[in-house]
Amino acid sequence: MDRPCGVLCNSYAKDMAIVSTRLQWGLLVGGLILLFCSPLFINLQLLSIINLMAITLIAIQGLNILTGYTGQISLGQAAFMAVGGYTSSILATRFGLSFWVTLPCGALSAGLVGVLFGLPSLRVKGFYLAMSTLAAQFIIYWVLMHTPQLGAGPDAVQVSAPELGGLKLTSQQNMFYVIMPLAVLATFLTKNLVRTRVGRAFIATRDNDLAAEVMGINVFSYKLLAFFICSLFAGAAGALYGAWARALRPDYFTLMQSIMYLGMLVVGGIGSTAGAVFGTIFMVGLDQLVTALAPALISIAPQLGLGVTASISKIVFGLVMVLFLRFEPRGLAHRWELFKASYRLWPFAY
Amino acid sequence: MSEFISLVVNGILIGGVYALVGLAIVVIYKSSSVFNFAVGDFVMWGGFVMWTFLVAFDLPIWASILFAVVVMAIIGLLTNRLLISPMAGQPLLAVVLLTLGLSYLLKGVHSAAWGPTWKAFPPLLPSGKLTLGSISFSADYMWCFIIAMVAFGIFSYLFQRTRMGLAMRATAEDHQLARSTGISVKTIFSATWILAALLCLVAGVLLGSVNNLGPQLADIGLKGFPVVLFGGLESVVGCIVGGIVVGVLENLGAAYLNPLVGGGIEEVVPFVVMLLVLMFKPYGLFGLKRIERL
Numbered sequence: 001m002d003r004p005c006g007v008l009c010n011s012y013a014k015d016m017a018i019v020s021t022r023l024q025w026g027l028l029v030g031g032l033i034l035l036f037c038s039p040l041f042i043n044l045q046l047l048s049i050i051n052l053m054a055i056t057l058i059a060i061q062g063l064n065i066l067t068g069y070t071g072q073i074s075l076g077q078a079a080f081m082a083v084g085g086y087t088s089s090i091l092a093t094r095f096g097l098s099f100w101v102t103l104p105c106g107a108l109s110a111g112l113v114g115v116l117f118g119l120p121s122l123r124v125k126g127f128y129l130a131m132s133t134l135a136a137q138f139i140i141y142w143v144l145m146h147t148p149q150l151g152a153g154p155d156a157v158q159v160s161a162p163e164l165g166g167l168k169l170t171s172q173q174n175m176f177y178v179i180m181p182l183a184v185l186a187t188f189l190t191k192n193l194v195r196t197r198v199g200r201a202f203i204a205t206r207d208n209d210l211a212a213e214v215m216g217i218n219v220f221s222y223k224l225l226a227f228f229i230c231s232l233f234a235g236a237a238g239a240l241y242g243a244w245a246r247a248l249r250p251d252y253f254t255l256m257q258s259i260m261y262l263g264m265l266v267v268g269g270i271g272s273t274a275g276a277v278f279g280t281i282f283m284v285g286l287d288q289l290v291t292a293l294a295p296a297l298i299s300i301a302p303q304l305g306l307g308v309t310a311s312i313s314k315i316v317f318g319l320v321m322v323l324f325l326r327f328e329p330r331g332l333a334h335r336w337e338l339f340k341a342s343y344r345l346w347p348f349a350y
Numbered sequence: 351m352s353e354f355i356s357l358v359v360n361g362i363l364i365g366g367v368y369a370l371v372g373l374a375i376v377v378i379y380k381s382s383s384v385f386n387f388a389v390g391d392f393v394m395w396g397g398f399v400m401w402t403f404l405v406a407f408d409l410p411i412w413a414s415i416l417f418a419v420v421v422m423a424i425i426g427l428l429t430n431r432l433l434i435s436p437m438a439g440q441p442l443l444a445v446v447l448l449t450l451g452l453s454y455l456l457k458g459v460h461s462a463a464w465g466p467t468w469k470a471f472p473p474l475l476p477s478g479k480l481t482l483g484s485i486s487f488s489a490d491y492m493w494c495f496i497i498a499m500v501a502f503g504i505f506s507y508l509f510q511r512t513r514m515g516l517a518m519r520a521t522a523e524d525h526q527l528a529r530s531t532g533i534s535v536k537t538i539f540s541a542t543w544i545l546a547a548l549l550c551l552v553a554g555v556l557l558g559s560v561n562n563l564g565p566q567l568a569d570i571g572l573k574g575f576p577v578v579l580f581g582g583l584e585s586v587v588g589c590i591v592g593g594i595v596v597g598v599l600e601n602l603g604a605a606y607l608n609p610l611v612g613g614g615i616e617e618v619v620p621f622v623v624m625l626l627v628l629m630f631k632p633y634g635l636f637g638l639k640r641i642e643r644l
Contacts, residue, residue, distance in 0.1 A: 073443065073446065073447075075387075119629065120625070120628035120632065123632040124632040124633075127385045127446060128579070128628060131579055131624060132625060134572070134621070134624075135621040135622070135625045135628075138572075138617070138621040139621055139622065142614065142615075142618040146611060255569075256457070259451075259453065262450060263450070263454070266451075270443075308462065310461060310466075311458050311459070312462070314455070314457050314458025314461065315462065318454030318455025318456070318458055321447070321448075321450070321454065322433060325447055326433065326436060326437070
C-alpha cells in the first residue's frame with residue numbers, strides 16, 4: 001500500500017494497518033460522524049434511497065466475498081436475500097419473535113440454503129457452479145410463488161416494523177440507525193475477512209484452485225464457507241429489506257435482480273471492498289435517477305408509452321455493465337486508486 | 351398407461367426444441383469456452399423478430415424467414431465483434447459477466463421495442479390432435495420436433511461434412527494449432543455466434559408458436575442449460591439426449607406432481623434435474639471428464 005512521503009512503517013502492525021495516518025483517521029471518524037448525523041438534515045426521499053443503498057451494500061459485500069475474492073459466480077444472490085427476508089417475516093408473524101431475533105435467524109437460514117446449493121462444488125467448479133446458483137434462483141423463486149402455506153405467493157406479504165424498547169421503528173430515520181450500522185459493519189467485516197487466514201485461502205482458491213489445494217488449502221470447505229458467508233450477508237440484507245419496505249414480494253427477488261447485483265460489483269470493481277461501495281452507490285443512484293427522469297421523458301415523447309421506465313432502466317443498466325466490462329474491467333475502484341495515487345503526489349508528476 | 355406414453359411422447363417432441371437451445375450454448379462453448387447466459391434472450395429475440403416481419407410487417411412467410419435469418423445473423427455477428435472478441439485475454443469470468451450484461455440489455459431493448467405484452471403467431475404449424483393407437487399427441491408439437499430435427503441435421507452436416515465445420519472442430523480442439531494451419535480463429539468465432547443466433551431463432555419461433563410469444567420466452571430459453579449439463583457440455587449428441595430427457599421429465603412432472611403442489615412445476619423441474627446432475631454426474635452423460643494436471 002502506498003503511503004505519503006515521510007510515513008514510515010517500522011512495525012508489521014503499522015504496515016498492515018488499513019488506516020495509517022492521522023489525516024485518514026480524521027477523515028474516517030469525521031465521515032462516520034457525518035454519515036450518522038445525516039438523517040438530521042437530509043430530506044426523507046434521499047434518506048430512503050440511502051437506506052436502500054445500505055441494504056443493497058450488505059448483499060453486495062457478501063457477493064464480493066464469493067465472486068470477488070473466491071472467484072465463484074453466484075446467480076442467486078436475490079433468491080438468498082428472499083430466503084432471509086421470508087424466514088424473518090414468517091418467524092415474526094407466526095411465532096411473534098422480535099426483529100432482533102428474526103434478523104440473525106433469517107441470515108442463518110439463508111446461509112444454510114446457500115451451503116446447500118454450494119454442495120456441488122465438491123465435484124464441479126467454475127461455471128458449472130454458476131449453474132447450481134442459477135438453479136437455486138429458479139427453485140427458490142418458484143417455492144416463493146407456489147407455497148401459500150409459507151405465507152408466500154405472488155402477492156405482497158406485510159412485514160411488521162421492528163421494535164426497540166417499546167418504540168416502533170417505522171420512519172426512515174429510525175430505520176437508518178438500524179440499517180446503516182449493519183452496512184458499515186458488513187463492509188468492515190469484509191475488509192478484514194480478506195486479510196485473515198480464511199480470506200487468503202479464498203484468494204488462493206480464486207487465483208488457482210489446484211495450486212491452492214497443493215498448498216494444503218481444503219478448497220471444498222473454503223468454497224462452502226464462502227457460499228455460507230455470501231448467503232448469510234444476503235439473508236441479513238433480505239431481512240432488513242423486509243423490515244424497511246414493510247412488505248415482501250417475490251417479484252423483487254428475480255434473476256434480473258441477481259444479475260443486477262453482479263453488475264453492481266462489476267461497476268464498482270470485482271474483489272475490492274471500496275469498489276462494492278462505489279458500485280452500489282452508483283447503480284442504485286442511477287436506477288433512482290432513471291426512475292425520476294422517466295416521467296419527464298414520457299411527457300416529452302408520449303408515444304413511448306408507460307412501460308418505457310422499466311425498459312430504459314434495463315437498457316441503461318445493461319449498457320453500463322457491458323461498457324464497464326469492455327473499457328474498465330477493474331471498475332470504479334481502480335479509478336479511485338488512480339485518483340489517490342495522483343493526489344498523494346500532487347502537485348508533482350511523480 | 352397410454353396416458354403415460356402420450357406424456358412421454360409429447361415430452362420427447364418438445365425436447366427437440368430444447369435440444370436446439372442447448373446446441374446454441376454448446377456451439378459457442380466448444381469453440382471459445384464462453385457460457386452464453388444471454389441465450390434465453392436470443393431465443394426471445396428470435397421469436398419476436400420473426401413475429402415482426404410476419405405479423406407487424408405482414409410479409410409472406412418465405413420473406414419473413416429470410417429477413418429474420420439476416421437480422422439474427424447480424425445480431426450474432428455484432429455480439430461477437432463488438433463485445434466478445436475485444437474481451438480476448440480477459441479472464442473468462444469477465445466474459446461471462448459480459449453475457450449477463452448483454453442479457454439485461456437485450457431484455458431492455460426488447461421491452462422498449464415490443465412492450466411487455468404477449469403476442470400470438472398466426473398458426474404456422476398444423477394444429478389438432480394426432481392419435482397413434484391409444485397414444486395421442488398434438489400435431490404442432492410433432493412439427494416442432496420435425497423442424498428442430500431438420501435444423502439439427504443441417505447443423506450436423508455443416509459441422510461434420512463441410513470445410514467450415516472442420517475448421518470449427520479444429521478451433522474447438524486447440525486455438526493455437528488451428529491458427530497455425532491457417533484457420534482464422536476470429537472468423538470461426540463469428541461463425542459460431544451467427545450459427546448460435548440462428549439456432550435460437552428456430553427455437554424461438556417454434557417455442558413462440560406452440561405456446562405464445564412473450565417475455566417469459568427468455569426464461570424458457572434458459573432451460574437450455576439443464577439440457578447441456580445433462581448431455582455434457584462438449585457433446586452435440588448430448589444436446590438431443592438432454593433435450594429429450596428434460597422435455598419428458600418436465601411433462602411427467604407437470605402431469606403427476608402439479609396436482610400435489612398446485613401447478614407450475616414444469617418451470618422448475620429442469621433446474622432440479624440440473625442440480626441433481628451437478629451433484630452426481632457433473633460432466634453429464636457425454637461430457638469430457640476433466641483431468642487436471644499441475
